[in-house]
Amino acid sequence: MKKHGYKGMLVVVEGTDFAGKSTQIELLKKYLECQAFGVVVSEWKSSDLIASVIDDAKDRNLFNANTFSLMYAADFAYRMENHVIPSLEAGFVVLMDRYTYTAYARDVVRGVKPAWVRKLYDYAPVPDLTFYLDLPVKSLMKRIIAAQGFDYYESGRDIGFSTDFYESFKIYQTKILEEYSKMVDEYGFVKVDGNKSIEDIHEFIKDKTQKLLKTKFE
Amino acid sequence: MKKHGYKGMLVVVEGTDFAGKSTQIELLKKYLECQAFGVVVSEWKSSDLIASVIDDAKDRNLFNANTFSLMYAADFAYRMENHVIPSLEAGFVVLMDRYTYTAYARDVVRGVKPAWVRKLYDYAPVPDLTFYLDLPVKSLMKRIIAAQGFDYYESGRDIGFSTDFYESFKIYQTKILEEYSKMVDEYGFVKVDGNKSIEDIHEFIKDKTQKLLKTKFE
Numbered sequence: 001m002k003k004h005g006y007k008g009m010l011v012v013v014e015g016t017d018f019a020g021k022s023t024q025i026e027l028l029k030k031y032l033e034c035q036a037f038g039v040v041v042s043e044w045k046s047s048d049l050i051a052s053v054i055d056d057a058k059d060r061n062l063f064n065a066n067t068f069s070l071m072y073a074a075d076f077a078y079r080m081e082n083h084v085i086p087s088l089e090a091g092f093v094v095l096m097d098r099y100t101y102t103a104y105a106r107d108v109v110r111g112v113k114p115a116w117v118r119k120l121y122d123y124a125p126v127p128d129l130t131f132y133l134d135l136p137v138k139s140l141m142k143r144i145i146a147a148q149g150f151d152y153y154e155s156g157r158d159i160g161f162s163t164d165f166y167e168s169f170k171i172y173q174t175k176i177l178e179e180y181s182k183m184v185d186e187y188g189f190v191k192v193d194g195n196k197s198i199e200d201i202h203e204f205i206k207d208k209t210q211k212l213l214k215t216k217f218e
Numbered sequence: 219m220k221k222h223g224y225k226g227m228l229v230v231v232e233g234t235d236f237a238g239k240s241t242q243i244e245l246l247k248k249y250l251e252c253q254a255f256g257v258v259v260s261e262w263k264s265s266d267l268i269a270s271v272i273d274d275a276k277d278r279n280l281f282n283a284n285t286f287s288l289m290y291a292a293d294f295a296y297r298m299e300n301h302v303i304p305s306l307e308a309g310f311v312v313l314m315d316r317y318t319y320t321a322y323a324r325d326v327v328r329g330v331k332p333a334w335v336r337k338l339y340d341y342a343p344v345p346d347l348t349f350y351l352d353l354p355v356k357s358l359m360k361r362i363i364a365a366q367g368f369d370y371y372e373s374g375r376d377i378g379f380s381t382d383f384y385e386s387f388k389i390y391q392t393k394i395l396e397e398y399s400k401m402v403d404e405y406g407f408v409k410v411d412g413n414k415s416i417e418d419i420h421e422f423i424k425d426k427t428q429k430l431l432k433t434k435f436e
Contacts, residue, residue: 050271050289053268053271064299066295066299066341067292067295067296067299070288070291070292070295070338071268071292073288073292074285074288074289074291074292077284077285077288078285081282081284081285116337116340116341119334119337120288120338122334123284123334
């Protein structure tokens with residue numbers, strides 16, 4: 001991956017499910033818009049064409065690790081080419097809910113080679129800022145039980161760690177967190193304590209982003 | 219890519235459009251079945267889930283080179299995992315109409331880096347035999363005009379070589395042939411003169427396959 005030379009700015013919010021990513025992106029979006037920046041949000045697995053195929057395959061538990069990896073990579077490439085890169089060229093601030101790092105974590109836990117999955121995304125630009133919402137498994141468990149219960153894939157049930165949803169979720173998310181923590185230094189994540197209040201986290205993210213905006217646009 | 223250790227045998231027929239691949243695969247299939255081999259045929263871009271997305275995107279000219287590359291790679295991975303590998307494990311002779319080499323040729327002509335596209339497929343087993351039906355552009359032009367006329371993608375119109383279908387087809391297929399000829403030595407293709415008669419080509423392919431069957435199954 002290379003530093004980009006686009007007019008706009010690329011800000012990524014990474015983290016496990018229920019770490020609070022979409023809440024923080026929504027708040028940051030409003031904050032930036034109040035300063036008259038053009039803001040675009042792009043979410044993991046959201047391209048019209050490919051997302052339905054991925055969901056269909058998930059429903060039927062059809063894919064194994066390599067295919068899944070390639071499907072997500074295709075979806076990502078599609079979004080980058082049709083939405084993210086044109087927005088960056090036009091000078092927008094692009095906020096991304098998950099980036100390539102999500103694939104690095106999930107695919108590797110599913111048995112794909114780290115170097116291989118990184119190669120799939122090596123054309124993608126390095127973000128100007130990557131916030132990593134770090135939430136321990138214990139807190140994550142509480143949030144998911146309160147919110148919706150366990151999803152098959154979020155629990156890593158497809159991998160076969162355990163037939164028990166609770167156990168499987170715990171093992172899976174612990175492994176995902178291990179992968180993320182390996183990436184903190186590798187990719188220069190700005191680590192944020194996900195157990196802090198929504199307001200505190202927003203304040204922190206806002207300040208860091210504001211500093212970068214100054215160096216970039218002033 | 220690595221040599222496989224499956225019970226079955228993997229035979230690939232490669233070449234440009236209209237080189238006669240499907241005719242030869244049909245004849246080889248019948249020949250092998252008469253000898254009581256279990257035969258499975260797998261064609262490029264034929265998985266239920268993904269092929270329709272690719273066609274839809276082609277219709278709307280939506281994808282650029284990286285995304286296309288990843289979509290085809292996902293389709294291929296899906297077929298390998300769900301059809302080809304299980305068949306090889308079960309001892310079938312698998313005949314493939316195009317293999318990873320088709321992607322190496324097409325994607326590179328569309329501007330994707332050779333090393334990158336090769337990396338996408340590096341988990342795929344090395345075929346036991348790869349026949350390359352080599353047909354010069356002149357003969358190809360005659361066949362396509364007689365058969366159906368020019369298709370948008372087969373003519374490489376998406377790349378923008380020329381707005382004239384005839385010219386674009388000629389430039390595109392010439393470049394594709396250049397890529398294939400580079401691969402002959404790199405991947406040990408068994409080159410077959412595509413201008414020979416269907417019977418002569420079948421005879422040649424049959425003999426080569428028979429020899430390999432002997433070393434493999436006797």
